[in-house]
Amino acid sequence: MSEQTEHLSGGDMLIRALQDAGVEYIFGYPGGAALHIYDAIFRQQRVEHILVRHEQAATHMADGYARATGKPGVVLVTSGPGATNAVTGIATAYMDSIPMVVISGQVANEFIGTDAFQETDMVGVSRPVVKHSYLVKEASEIPRIVAEAFYIASTGRPGPVVIDVPKDTTDPAQLFPYEFPDSVTLRSYNPTTRGHGGQIRKAATALLEAERPVIYTGGGLVQGNAGSTLTSIADMLGHPVTSTLMGLGAYPGSKPHFLGMLGMHGTYEANMAMHHADLIFAVGARFDDRVTNDPAQFSPDAKIVHIDIDPASISKIVRADIPIVGPVDSVLPELKRIVNAEMARDPSRPDRVALAEWWERIARWRAEHGLDHDQRHRNGAAGSLLPQQVVQAVYRATGGDAYVSSDVGQHQMFAAQYYHFDQPRRWINSGGLGTMGFGLPAAMGVQFAHPDAVVACITGEGSFMMNMQELSTCMQYALPIKIINLNNKALGMVKQWQDMQYGGRHSHSTYRDALPDFVHLVESFGHVGYRVHDLGELDAVMADVFGEKHKGDLVFVDAHIDPDEHVYPMAIRGGAMKDMILDRAV
Amino acid sequence: MRRLIAVLIENEAGALSRVVGLFAQRNYNIESLSVAPTEDPTLSRLTLCTSGDDSKIEQITKHLNRLIEVIRVVDLTDGEHVEREMMLLKVRAEGVMRAEVKRTCDIFRGQIVDVAESLYTVLLTGTSGKLDNFIRALPKTAIVEVVRSGVSGIGRNEKILGL
Numbered sequence: 001m002s003e004q005t006e007h008l009s010g011g012d013m014l015i016r017a018l019q020d021a022g023v024e025y026i027f028g029y030p031g032g033a034a035l036h037i038y039d040a041i042f043r044q045q046r047v048e049h050i051l052v053r054h055e056q057a058a059t060h061m062a063d064g065y066a067r068a069t070g071k072p073g074v075v076l077v078t079s080g081p082g083a084t085n086a087v088t089g090i091a092t093a094y095m096d097s098i099p100m101v102v103i104s105g106q107v108a109n110e111f112i113g114t115d116a117f118q119e120t121d122m123v124g125v126s127r128p129v130v131k132h133s134y135l136v137k138e139a140s141e142i143p144r145i146v147a148e149a150f151y152i153a154s155t156g157r158p159g160p161v162v163i164d165v166p167k168d169t170t171d172p173a174q175l176f177p178y179e180f181p182d183s184v185t186l187r188s189y190n191p192t193t194r195g196h197g198g199q200i201r202k203a204a205t206a207l208l209e210a211e212r213p214v215i216y217t218g219g220g221l222v223q224g225n226a227g228s229t230l231t232s233i234a235d236m237l238g239h240p241v242t243s244t245l246m247g248l249g250a251y252p253g254s255k256p257h258f259l260g261m262l263g264m265h266g267t268y269e270a271n272m273a274m275h276h277a278d279l280i281f282a283v284g285a286r287f288d289d290r291v292t293n294d295p296a297q298f299s300p301d302a303k304i305v306h307i308d309i310d311p312a313s314i315s316k317i318v319r320a321d322i323p324i325v326g327p328v329d330s331v332l333p334e335l336k337r338i339v340n341a342e343m344a345r346d347p348s349r350p351d352r353v354a355l356a357e358w359w360e361r362i363a364r365w366r367a368e369h370g371l372d373h374d375q376r377h378r379n380g381a382a383g384s385l386l387p388q389q390v391v392q393a394v395y396r397a398t399g400g401d402a403y404v405s406s407d408v409g410q411h412q413m414f415a416a417q418y419y420h421f422d423q424p425r426r427w428i429n430s431g432g433l434g435t436m437g438f439g440l441p442a443a444m445g446v447q448f449a450h451p452d453a454v455v456a457c458i459t460g461e462g463s464f465m466m467n468m469q470e471l472s473t474c475m476q477y478a479l480p481i482k483i484i485n486l487n488n489k490a491l492g493m494v495k496q497w498q499d500m501q502y503g504g505r506h507s508h509s510t511y512r513d514a515l516p517d518f519v520h521l522v523e524s525f526g527h528v529g530y531r532v533h534d535l536g537e538l539d540a541v542m543a544d545v546f547g548e549k550h551k552g553d554l555v556f557v558d559a560h561i562d563p564d565e566h567v568y569p570m571a572i573r574g575g576a577m578k579d580m581i582l583d584r585a586v
Numbered sequence: 587m588r589r590l591i592a593v594l595i596e597n598e599a600g601a602l603s604r605v606v607g608l609f610a611q612r613n614y615n616i617e618s619l620s621v622a623p624t625e626d627p628t629l630s631r632l633t634l635c636t637s638g639d640d641s642k643i644e645q646i647t648k649h650l651n652r653l654i655e656v657i658r659v660v661d662l663t664d665g666e667h668v669e670r671e672m673m674l675l676k677v678r679a680e681g682v683m684r685a686e687v688k689r690t691c692d693i694f695r696g697q698i699v700d701v702a703e704s705l706y707t708v709l710l711t712g713t714s715g716k717l718d719n720f721i722r723a724l725p726k727t728a729i730v731e732v733v734r735s736g737v738s739g740i741g742r743n744e745k746i747l748g749l
Contacts, residue, residue: 123600124603127603127604127607128607128611131654132654133600135599135600137599152654186654187657187749188595188596188654188655188656188657189654310652311648311651311652312645312648312649312651312652315641315644316645319641
C-alpha cells in the first residue's frame with residue numbers, strides 16, 4: 001500500500017467506489033439505515049443523487065438509464081420498506097436482463113435477525129430476482145464488493161446485483177485504507193467471450209441454404225450492441241427480420257425487410273412467416289411464451305439456429321438444432337465474415353429464386369392483413385380517437401427519433417406496433433415482468449442519461465397512476481418528458497380479455513367516475529397539460545407538444561381514446577403462431 | 587429418472603440458500619442434498635439427488651452453473667461413479683429382537699454404535715437402495731428413529747471435479 005493510501009469510513013468508501021466505477025447518477029431515497037451513506041453523498045460532488053418519491057420509481061429510473069445507455073443504473077434505498085419497495089423494480093430489471101446495482105441500507109450487523117425496526121432480510125427477499133447479491137460483513141470489503149457488483153451486473157447476461165449494507169459498516173468514526181480494485185476476477189464466474197467456431201460455421205451454412213428463413217431478434221441483440229452487424233448480415237442475405245417486444249430497434253423498424261414485431265400481438269406477416277419458415281435464426285431471444293404460443297406447434301418445418309449468451313436460455317422452450325453460446329458482439333462479426341466469404345466463393349448461395357418466392361408469400365400476407373392495410377383503421381367512436389392514430393401522430397411529430405418508454409397493456413402494444421424504431425435503446429419497456437408504473441420513471445432515467453433528447457412516455461391512465469407521484473420529481477429536476485396518456489377510462493388489456501374470454505363481464509377493469517382531471521393534476525405540479533379527443537386537432541397538438549413551444553416543459557397529453565378498441569392481431573390461446581384473431585368480428 | 591449431481595461451490599454464507607432457492611423457484615425436485623466443506627476450506631462440495639427427464643436435468647445443470655458462486659457442476663449419473671449414503675437408526679432390541687437385530691445388522695455390515703436398555707443405535711453405509719433394504723428387512727414396529735445423510739457421490743477412475 002502506497003503512502004498516499006487514503007483512510008475512509010465505510011460510507012465514504014462506498015460513495016468513492018461508486019465514483020471509481022464511473023457512476024453519474026444515484027436514484028434513491030434516504031432513511032435511517034442509509035444515513036451514514038447519505039452524509040457521504042452530501043460531502044462530495046462527483047456523483048449526483050436524484051431524490052425520487054417512491055423507491056420503486058428509483059429502480060425504474062435506474063433501469064431506464066441503463067436501457068438507454070448500456071451502463072448499469074444505480075439505486076440507493078434504506079432498509080425494510082425502502083428495500084422491499086425496490087423489489088418490483090429489481091424483478092423488472094432481472095426479467096429483461098438489465099444491468100443495475102442496488103444498494104440497500106440494513107440494520108447494524110449486531111441487530112440482524114432480531115426483528116429490529118425497519119429490518120428485512122433483503123438478500124433473502126430479493127434472491128429469486130437478482131443475478132447476485134452481497135451482504136457486507138466488514139466495512140473493509142466494500143470497495144471489492146462494489147467492483148464485483150458492477151462487473152457481475154454488466155458482463156455475461158446482465159442483471160441486477162444487490163448490495164445490502166448494514167449500518168455499522170458505514171460508521172463515520174471507523175476508517176479503513178481505501179483502494180479500488182483495477183480489475184475483477186472471480187474463479188466461479190467466467191462469462192463466455194466467444195462462440196464455438198464450428199457451430200458458427202454450421203450456422204452460416206444453414207443461413208446460406210435456407211429457402212424460407214426468418215431472423216428472429218430479441219433483447220439480447222440490443223444489450224449486446226450488435227444490431228448493426230445483424231442488420232448487415234440480414235441485408236447481405238436478403239432475409240426477413242422480425243423482433244420481439246424487447247428487441248425493437250436493433251434492426252431498423254422502417255426498413256422494408258422488417259416484418260414488425262412477432263408474437264401474441266405481433267403482425268400477421270411476422271407470425272405467418274415464423275410458422276412457415278424452414279430456418280429460424282434466433283439472436284438474443286428466448287422463445288418466450290408470448291412469442292411461441294404452444295411450443296409443441298411452433299414452426300413445424302424450421303431448423304432452429306439460436307445464439308444466446310446464456311446457455312440456460314438455449315433449448316429451454318424450443319430445442320435448438322444449432323446452438324451457439326456466446327456474446328452477439330463477437331459471434332455475429334465472425335458469422336458475417338464467414339457468410340461474406342462463402343457468398344464470394346459460391347455466388348449461387350443464397351438461393352435468390354427461393355428467397356424471391358418467399359418474399360412474395362410474405363408480401364401477400366402483408367397485403368391481406370398487415371397493420372397498414374387493415375380494415376380496423378376506421379375512426380374511433382364519436383368524441384374519441386383511436387389509440388393507433390395517437391401513436392402514429394407521435395411518430396410523425398417526433399420524426400421517429402424519440403426515446404419512447406411505455407407502461408404495460410394495450411397502449412404498450414399499440415406503441416410497439418405503430419412506432420417504428422430505427423435504433424436500439426430507443427424503445428424502453430418492461431417486457432418480461434410487465435410492470436405497470438414503469439413508463440414515467442423509466443422515461444425520467446432516460447432523460448437524465450440524455451438531457452437533450454426527446455423522451456416520450458406512451459402510457460395509459462391505469463399504469464400512469466401507479467407512479468404518478470414522480471411528477472413531483474420531474475418538477476424538482478425540470479425534466480421535459482412528454483407523457484402521452486391513452487385514456488380509455490379502463491384497464492384496457494384486462495377489459496379486452498374479459499370481452500374475449502369472460503363474456504364481456506368487466507370485473508374491476510373500469511373506474512369510470514373516479515379519474516382525476518389529469519390536466520389540472522399535472523398543472524398542480526407546474527407542468528403543462530393538453531386534452532385531445534378530435535382527430536382533426538391531433539397533429540396540431542402533437543406539433544405543439546414536441547415543438548419549440550414546450551421544449552423545456554413536461555407536457556401531459558390526455559388523449560381520449562375509444563374505450564372499446566382491442567389490440568389485434570391476437571394469438572389464439574393454445575394454437576400455433578399462425579393462429580391469430582385478426583379483428584373483433586371473428 | 588434419478589440423477590446425482592455434484593456441485594463445487596464457494597464456501598460462503600448464503601451460497602447454499604441460492605442452490606436450494608433455485609430448486610424451489612423453478613419447481614425442481616430435491617430428493618436429497620448433502621453438503622460440507624472440502625479439503626480446501628474455501629470450497630464446499632454438494633451432492634444433489636434429483637429426478638427428471640433429460641431436458642429438465644439439462645436445465646437444472648445450466649441454472650446451477652448460472653449461480654455466481656457455483657464453480658463446477660457435474661451430472662455423476664452421466665458416467666461411472668461411486669455413491670454412498672449413511673444412515674443412523676434407533677431400533678427396538680428387546681427379547682428375541684435383541685439377537686435378531688444384531689444378526690440383520692451383521693448381514694448388512696452395519697455397526698451397533700450405541701446400546702441402551704431397550705434400543706440399539708445402528709450405523710449403516712451403502713447405496714441408498716441398500717439402506718432401503720435394511721429398513722425393509724426389519725419389522726416396521728422395531729424402527730423408532732431414522733436419520734439419513736443423503737447421498738454423496740464421486741466419479742470413478744481418473745475424473746476429478748476440482749478447481
